[in-house]
Amino acid sequence: RKNVEDFTGPRERSDLGFVTFDITADILNGKNDLQSIFDWNVKQLFLYLSAEYSTKNNALNQVVLWDKIMLRGDNPRLFLKDMKSKYFFFDDGNGLKGNRNITLTLSWNVVPNAGILPLVTGSGHVSVPFPDTYETTKSY
């Protein structure tokens, strides 16, 4: 984890986190565990892995690290290893340093052919602690 200038944002230094993760998931219909999520009215799923944590600056922070569109017909099982985050994990300030309680959760937005757009959070989550020091050199 480094402390660098976020060139896309306000010109102050913020913490930038680097996380690599594995995802193993089986996305099922909530009502009947054995049934696939892709019923007659499900067009696609928008999956996203988000990190949630608290800092001195902000009581609640949520950052999407990775997302994926899963179309009807795709296999609703995920078995991904050593993934790097798709989006920069910038904090609003320096709240990642020494932060022991960063929770990663997988959620998805069910997009129907027509109808309600629910957001579902997967059961199971991972806590990621960040170290107390910055890394000075690391290739990403």
Added chain:
Amino acid sequence: QLYYQVLNLGMIVSSALMIWKGLMVVTGSESPIVVVLSGSMEPAFHRGDLLFLTNRIEDPIRVGEIVVFRIEGREIPIVHRVLKIHEKQNGDIKFLTKGDNNAVDDRGLYKRGQYWLEKKDVVGRARGFVPYIGIVTILMNDYPKFKYAVLFLLGLFVLVHRE
């Protein structure tokens, strides 16, 4: 007879207005139904899809949600997904959005010097949708003659229709 037809028309228009205003109150949004205008949320939404919004203050803005927002000074609402939020203890929240079909987040779309969106920029959260139906509004916008034709036909229909 004409008097009756005019009253009839008036009733229909005012009922429609009441329903629309009622929807605004129930959903808390100034614009409870919007039409998707761009392809930036494909393959989920396409141009012409209709979105149903709510904008209840009690509903907190969280990542993954599809929000419809306006950039200060611009009329056209944008429909994108929340990518990042930073919320203070007192509820003040700033957030970043991105279209599913875009490679980068929306910072480039915001006003110069604006890096985040706030609650005040939000028109509503997309809770449901119906595909294709909004194409009519887009057509009416792009082809004014079509709009007049539709209005004319509607007016004609109401006047000519016998109960």
